[in-house]
Amino acid sequence: MNNNILSIGAALLSLSGLACHAQNYPAKPVRLLIGFSPGGGADIVARSLTPRMTEALGQQVVVENRPGANGIIAAEVAAKSLPDGYTLLIAPGNYAFAPAMVAKLPFDMTTAFAPVGQIAETPLLAVVHPSLPARNIAQLLALAKSRPGQLSYASGGIGGSGHLATELLRSLTQVDLVHVPYKGNGAAITDLIGGQVSMCFCTLPSVITHARSGRLRALAVTTARRSAAAPDIPTLAEAGVKDYDMSQWYGLLAPAGTPAAIIERLNAEVGKALNHPETRNRLQGEGAEPAGGTAQAFGAFFRAEIAKWTRVVQKAGIRAE
Secondary structure (H helix, E strand, C coil), X not given: CHHHHHHHHHHHHHHHHHHHHHHHCCCCCEEEEECCCXXXXXXXXXXXXXXXXXXXXXXXXXXXXXXXXXXXXXXXXXXXXXXXXXXXXXXXXXXXXXXXXXXXXCCCCXXXXXXXXXXXXXXXXXXXXXXXXXXXXXXXXXXHHHCCCCCEEEECCCCCHHXXXXXXXXHHHXXXXXXXXXXXXXXXXXXXXXXXXXXXXXXXXXXXXXXXXXXXXXXXXCCCCCCCCCCCCCECCCCCCCCCCCEEEEEEEEECCCCHHHHHHHHHHHHHXXXXXXXXXXXXXCCCEEXXXXXXXXXXXXXXXXXXXXXXHHHHCCCCC
16 A cells, blocks of 8 residues: 555656646757667658747757667667657657567557647659650659569668658559668668669658769659649659659657647747748758647647558568668
8 A cells, every 4th residue: 555655756756747847948958869870761751840849848958869660779778768749750750650560569559649730741753764765754664674673672661651651652663673672761762862772752852862863863752743843843643653652751750758838839839830930941842841730739640640551561571671
């Protein structure tokens, strides 16, 4: 009985401590975890957001890249951190794939986090090395069919958006491509520019500057409609790949149990940052469209994405290694 009373007392003290933290939040720098290497879409989106967040919160928002296991390493750190608002996680759409592909996730993606808000959405861009004799998707597919198993495609890791985007293309067109997974999009893009691999589906923000400079050749975007950031680039559907539609999104998560007052504060500051002309221009210049919205709306969207991609992954039989 006494043990029960002590346990209840400890829980009440813990809740009291969190409430006190919420009132004084933030009193120190905030850590923003990214589960991917610098130079990828998640990194670009995060660094577009942090200057305004730092200014609004009055504390430094420190970006920390923890690449590995397709973002799961950083997600586990965030999930197991104190729910006090000082550890946050950039959540790309990859996290909606993980529950179906990783046999033993060290946490439950649907319950380990408190949604804060959606940040941005972007198409992926099909890009090839300029030496490849393909100037559009039709030519790429013809080349791939004439060289089955010879063209390689890079991705930021098994089960990531680039992997699934290419597998969707393979399933719709029956082409035989060789997957070369990397530990992050940054490394994949570096080798693509260097000619070590032939192509990739990468987030538009991570490769659009390389495409504009001529170091890569852009063939198509993955969304049903053209991107406002690159209106001259056709969609895969326009290029003849019927029913192709995929986007990459980014949101912000906190550990489950983070006080509602802190979630509300962070959501409000994210919304203000996304409405700031400097942030909007930077994101749109990189090919990402600012999102925003309530924490509740992002939570519902995140759960729907997990359900959707669980069906897709299970049907395709993709498993992370």
